[in-house]
Amino acid sequence: MASADFADAAAAPAVTIVIATYNRADYLAGLLATVSALDPAPERVVVVDNASTDNTGDVIDAARDTLPAPLDVVRLDVNTGGAGGFAAGAAHALAAGAQWLWLMDDDVEILPGALAALGKWTGSADCIHGRRLDDAGKPFFWQHRFLPALGIHYPVPGNVFRDSPVFRTNVGCFEGMLISAGLVRKIGLPDARFFINGDDTIYGWLASRRHEVLYVNDFVLRKVRPQRSIDLGIRHLNDSSDLSRFCMMRNRGYLARYLQEHGVFSPAGFALGTALTAAKEVLRLVAVEHRVGGTAALLRGWREARRILRDDSWRPMPPLTESLPPSSVESGS
Numbered sequence: 001m002a003s004a005d006f007a008d009a010a011a012a013p014a015v016t017i018v019i020a021t022y023n024r025a026d027y028l029a030g031l032l033a034t035v036s037a038l039d040p041a042p043e044r045v046v047v048v049d050n051a052s053t054d055n056t057g058d059v060i061d062a063a064r065d066t067l068p069a070p071l072d073v074v075r076l077d078v079n080t081g082g083a084g085g086f087a088a089g090a091a092h093a094l095a096a097g098a099q100w101l102w103l104m105d106d107d108v109e110i111l112p113g114a115l116a117a118l119g120k121w122t123g124s125a126d127c128i129h130g131r132r133l134d135d136a137g138k139p140f141f142w143q144h145r146f147l148p149a150l151g152i153h154y155p156v157p158g159n160v161f162r163d164s165p166v167f168r169t170n171v172g173c174f175e176g177m178l179i180s181a182g183l184v185r186k187i188g189l190p191d192a193r194f195f196i197n198g199d200d201t202i203y204g205w206l207a208s209r210r211h212e213v214l215y216v217n218d219f220v221l222r223k224v225r226p227q228r229s230i231d232l233g234i235r236h237l238n239d240s241s242d243l244s245r246f247c248m249m250r251n252r253g254y255l256a257r258y259l260q261e262h263g264v265f266s267p268a269g270f271a272l273g274t275a276l277t278a279a280k281e282v283l284r285l286v287a288v289e290h291r292v293g294g295t296a297a298l299l300r301g302w303r304e305a306r307r308i309l310r311d312d313s314w315r316p317m318p319p320l321t322e323s324l325p326p327s328s329v330e331s332g333s
Helices: 004-005 025-036 056-065 081-096 113-121 179-185 200-208 240-260 268-289 293-308
Strands: 015-021 044-049 070-075 101-106 107-110 127-135 145-147 152-155 166-169 177-180 213-223 230-232 236-238
Touching: 015 025, 015 081, 025 044, 025 056, 025 081, 025 107, 044 056, 044 081, 056 070, 070 081, 081 101, 081 179, 081 200, 101 107, 101 179, 113 213, 127 200, 145 166, 145 200, 152 268, 177 179, 177 200, 179 200, 200 213, 200 240, 240 268, 240 293, 268 293
Parallel strands: 015 044, 015 101, 044 070, 127 213
Antiparallel strands: 101 177, 107 213, 127 177, 145 152, 166 213, 230 236
């Protein structure tokens, strides 16, 4: 599709913003404040509270009178991670009649005019990512492609927008993925089993097997949570946590099963990808966090991944062929 075709894209349909949050009330308050200032406004806002124990509920209640759209709150009994939060949020949004779902974490803020900026692309694709700024206001590096042969996503160097306002990719990010309800129904809900890490990678790849996935040269979000990082030249490497490291390695088992399901799994290539993933995490520990204790989490995750690969009962998330029942929510008016 030529760049000129995108200029003629239709105006944006109604957008439902889906936010997954857990114990980050201050960040959530900032995000909801930027939602309140949006023009055009979203059709609906869905906040999934992953069993927060801080004052998240108070922040949500305070936002009800300021938001320009109905606010639905999906309160979960346990923390299901970002993956489970987005699965619950997407299910509710679809049941409420959403046309487009804009998925985002709680530690970002929306830039003015973001919905209008993204809207001009919705006539051309069903899965769209806008650009982000980091917490210092500088462009955040996110230009990746997924390599099924290794089961990893890799950074694409250089200015991908030098000759076109569009970068076609085959990977996703739940920190700002705009996806049509029709595409969600075709590929199913995000896989809550991932908990955190890799759930958006595979979701973007599944989306790309049916429709184009676009990364567009429009800044729409700003990350507000600062992270320690080092510059590797072609990408930044941020600090992490032992839980994240465990899930990073454990979820390679789920990733492998999806690749097997679609007939593109290479045992040797995937083993190399796993080794590269582990090496990246060790580098993160040593160079960014200045410790080595997190290697035990990597080993536990690798062992769990092997168990998943041997699980004969495993099945992928199914397409949504029937309408979804309403979730347990507190709805806004």
